Amino acid sequence: MCTHFFINDSFSPSLNLLIFNGLWTNPNILMFSSSACSSGNYGPGCKFNCSCQNGGICSRLSGGCECPRGYYGQSCEHECPPGFHGFNCIHTCDCQNGASCDVAKGQCVCPAGFHGNHCEQECPPGMFGDNCRQLCDCEGESSCHPITGKCLCPPGRTGARCETECKAGHYGPDCLLLCECSRGALCNPVNGSCACPRRRMGPTCKENGLAPEQPETHSSSEASTQGKRGQS
Structure with missing residues (x-):
């Protein structure tokens, strides 16, 4: 008496196997051992080595590879x-x-x-780096570069942490701009505007602030007296 079971191999849907007297039997193809192959082997007598890579699951009947998520190819090699x-x-x-x-x-x-589920958001002020987990180390209200963390000094400040005010003659972000004030005028370290000293004016204090000299004028009586003298 024999017992018949038909088993369908998921890697070879057309391959039907018959258990006959303890042997895996396909009348038209091969005789397989009734004991399952160990991991890494397949085929008749389990004599073939599986070629699956990256955690791919090898069919112990056909040797085909079922690739895990993230890989593809005959041996899940890609x-x-x-x-x-x-x-x-x-x-x-x-x-x-x-x-x-x-x-x-x-x-x-x-x-x-x-950061964000789709990486759609830039780091908020005061944060930088991978997933925006690191804190900026900058003075006052200075922000930092969202990738490197380098402090981005506002106008009027400079230094690694924006801790220093611009030196005389410089202004702007990180104090990179040169003032154009003349005649000893003071330069605003934030916007570069000039504070002109007394009697100077203009954007750079180059203009003389004194009113131009008025031409000399004579009264009508003086003019009449001079006319009479000229006639005598």
Whole structure:
């Protein structure tokens, strides 16, 4: 008496196997041992080595590889190309600002300076770096670069932490601009405007602030007297 069981191999749907007297039997193809192959082997007598890579699952009957999420290829040897993820890499990533995504789950991996589910948000003021987890170390209300953390000094301030006011003759962001004030006028370190000394005027204090000399004038009586003298 024999017992018949038909088993369908998920990797080879057309392959029906028959248990006959303790042997896996396909009348038209091969005789398989009734004991399951150990991991890494397949085929008749389990004499073939599986070629699956990156955690791929090998069919102990056919040797075909079932690739995990994030990989594809006959031996699961290829990782999903940029912008794709999931089983057989058929899903597209939904990330912004140059972010990549996890090849298995599709979770966005934000570059430094950005955060959010899709990396759609820049670091808020006072934060920088990967996932915006680091605190800026700048004086006062100075902000920092969202990627590097370098302090971005406001007009009138300079230094690694924006701790220093501009020296005389300089103004603007990080004190990079030269003042154009003349005649010893003081320069505003924030906007470069000139505070002119007395009797000077103009944007750079170059103009003389004194009123021009008025031409000499004569009264009518003086003019009449001079006329009479000229007639005598």
